[in-house]
Amino acid sequence: MADLAAVVGIGQTKYQTKRKDVSIAGLVREAAFNALTDAGLTWDDIDAVVVGKAPDMFEGGIMPELYLTDALGCNGKPMLRVHTAGSVGGSTAIVAASYVQSGMFKRVLTVTYEKQSESNAMWALSNAQPFSPHLNAGAGGFFAPIIREYMRRTNAPYDVGIKVATKDRLHGARNPLAHLQLPNITLKEVEDSPMLWEPLRFLESCPSSDGACALVISNEELAAQSPKKPAWIRGAAMRSEPTMYAGREQVNPQAGIDCAKDVYKQAGITDPRKDLDCAEIYVPFSWYEPMWLENLGFADVGQGWKLTMEGATSLDEKGDIPWNCSGGVLSSNPIGASGMIRFAEAARQVRGDAGDHQVDGAKLAMGHAYGGGAQFFAMWVVGSEKA
């Protein structure tokens, strides 16, 4: 049986288009320092550091663990790095937590980041390879056909994505850290924005952001000494699927279904919509909200879009299961950090520390990340109570 572990410190940077004032290390350092401050700790209190970032070619820097040791106070400490494409922010948090749950370390600092203004993520994620044509698709071009298949299967109305895009930006306007601040956004404005990858419009896509997110994760004994309320890790799971098999179910990936079942079982959740108070789910393109509502068991297959259209996932419409109260990936997307931001924002909710995007009385929340061609999944459930 694993030991209990909890998030005792959360640090984020303000997400924005360009952070010209700092180096990449300076950006990462800022989030880490904010997390230590939030936890009432110093560098000396940390036993090990776990970093994660998007694939190396995105930023053109390899071995970030080597480059960042000075900035993250790793002198004399274990330091390691996690790779799982866009889900890396989530899996990095889970790896860090597992070191505490195993008893290996008592208190771990974990940090993820991306400085998209200095990166080339758009093209580096679909690089040319020998023996094949170069697709040059980018993420939107990759996911758009999968979304069209979802629309075909479910007969969902055309404007579900528009609703999600608007809702998440209204959520983001409540979060001062969110990159996009669009408090007056309208459905019409989203609908009128340029079509990028049918059916995804410009405003149905995530922005490119600079930012970093950090967590301090402690064991039960140290968490009890924490100045602020801990977010107890009630379950954590990761799953992967093969990349090259064209027969893979991509609209409703099996790895996502299995990962959710695993994490719900650990957390004692039988009905996620009812048992969870809110969720931070990786939705970089609008239509992934209804798709993941089904994949994660919040709705039956084919019914996810109805929750979205009914306002069930909206804070402003007082929905019963608000998704992405922070504004989500649609409001801020420093790719390497985006998964950890979901995990951190779930923890903020159960700590009662989410400011204007707080869900009243949230006790149980889920954080979710996916990556690659929707084939890497990382999820955790955090609670205000230990069990």
Place this chain on the structure above:
Amino acid sequence: MSASAEVLSQAFTLGYTYTRSTGPVVGRFLTALRDRKIVGIKGSDGKVIVPPMEWDPVTAEALSDFVDLPDTGVVKSWAWVKHPRGKHPLDKPFAWAQIQFDGADIPMIHCVDAGDESAMKAGMRVKVRWAEETIGSINDIACFDPA
């Protein structure tokens, strides 16, 4: 087992463009070079480090105690390059050297134009030869001359 297929291979190159920002500490060092000045930083143990580091190598605290230094120093160790290649900083034989600026405690690697290997020795004094045009780069120090 069936007849084996030919195993193919193909070379390919991959390249992307990126940007890097220096941050305030390394940025200050580089902009000082543009003004033909050397700036170091004092660590928690009192040691002066050039180029300056943003975070203390011992305590990890942020550093901000900048120290102006002269453009002279001492060679701590060196290696002679007999046959310079195209990308080397000098087109004649030179030394890569660990050079400790006067007033600094930690050496920095740069090159020394000593003419001949026999002129190099640990403990020798050197002085910056500034580039004709300085732009805010480590190459604003063209090399060091024996002094």
